[in-house]
Amino acid sequence: MCTVANNNPSTTRPHSRVEPLNEPDNVLPGLSIDNLIFGLDHGQLKIMLVKHNVGPGKGKWALPGGFIKQNENLRDAAARLLEELTGVRDLYLEQLKTFGRVDRFPNERVVTIAYYALVSAENYTLVAGRNTSDAMWFDAKDLPELIYDHSEIVDHGLNFLRHKVCHEPIGFNLLPEKFTLLQLQELYEAILDVKLDKPNFRRKMMKMNLLAPCNEKQKGVPHRAANLYRFDSAAYERLTDKGFSFEF
Amino acid sequence: MCTVANNNPSTTRPHSRVEPLNEPDNVLPGLSIDNLIFGLDHGQLKIMLVKHNVGPGKGKWALPGGFIKQNENLRDAAARLLEELTGVRDLYLEQLKTFGRVDRFPNERVVTIAYYALVSAENYTLVAGRNTSDAMWFDAKDLPELIYDHSEIVDHGLNFLRHKVCHEPIGFNLLPEKFTLLQLQELYEAILDVKLDKPNFRRKMMKMNLLAPCNEKQKGVPHRAANLYRFDSAAYERLTDKGFSFEF
């Protein structure tokens, strides 16, 4: 999908102790970023992982992350690292939480700031980049063993997502730009692991006035074609200004 | 309220550049913690601040914070710093967000992890500690100028609190152990800056089954004495296990 920069020679920090970190020396010491990227693919919640081919976790799966440059804001670092490792760019990354258990990282103290984003998995082709031999989507319910404390980050992120999706209209980011109401319903069912009533779900969503009809229908389905909608973010802004609060 | 440890000599890091940080050298470089402590005092939302008497912000008010030791988990560091600077201990500190703008700190790159807690301000006497000349509560609506990006942290924290208090029963932490329904209502009114209907508020709260009556009444009030209640955290656990979700 996009080209991958590779301008960071793998130098080792002077005070690294046992296993070299391959941490370039223009980065902040002892502080890293990890990205938890959620995707939705055919109604299944996915998480983006990369396989390390250098460093203390060589050969293991991990969240795409790395180190922060001296002159780089945190979110910019998260975006750069994600692109370098997976080829994915232009996501709306938000901070999740900072993880800093003393022994979370081998041999050194490294605190990591986790960021998250939600995307329609179908739109993103992953390309392994610097220091990674592979990058792919995994089903959130069936993840491989992860490096360091990354499973803890994922668990925290999943709980956070389940909570967040009920209180803010972020779920829409998991869908393609144009979607049907059933896709939206299936999204909620996938994340919350519940079964919802179709007519009631429709009405609830429609009443919020956050869906703009595309005046377009599904194509190539073996049944009546559904109307396509977009999430109307301008309408959402207007409503929140007036005190509206999204509650699913 | 409690004694203050003072066992950290004010050494200066070798690579500090212009204004010395007084950062002891057994701490993580470039990473700090700041505590945003909310209190409620006579129906007013307060925030705990300290006045720096050393370092780049000498003479200015700040959130109580400092540096993390090599062998210290993040929350432990937050708790230790809070006690060292204000004498306050045993709070339930939770992570708020990490702030890392490149230029948030003068002359050096320092990323700070913000923690927050909610307490009944009346229960805590503040005692200035190491490196601080003063520690006191300020009205959240009338704060002095703050050091670095601490105003940004406070703004973020206030928004977070307003949101959180509607979705989780954390507001109770701002009250004394035994409280009346009117105190609880005034708390919500103070945080959300709204006026609520007394009868409806009562019923809403009572129906949640989260308040345990103390079988005790207010004393020394010039009117009918109200019943006192405690927040029943065991009941809350039981309810959440069954899928109950606190929504105010």
Place this chain on the structure above:
DNA sequence: ACAAAAGTGTTTAGTGTACACCCATGC
């Protein structure tokens, strides 16, 4: 007796839930 806050009852509008039903389309 009065003020001040505690606490109750009642009406009304609106919301959430369950489920029966009709509609459009591809095979």
Place this chain on the structure above:
DNA sequence: GCATGGGTGTACACTAAACACTTTTGT
């Protein structure tokens, strides 16, 4: 014509909001 999902209607229980009302207690 029938399966499949799209989409509507409706009855009922429950909740939220507004506000009039009674109760208790200190001064």
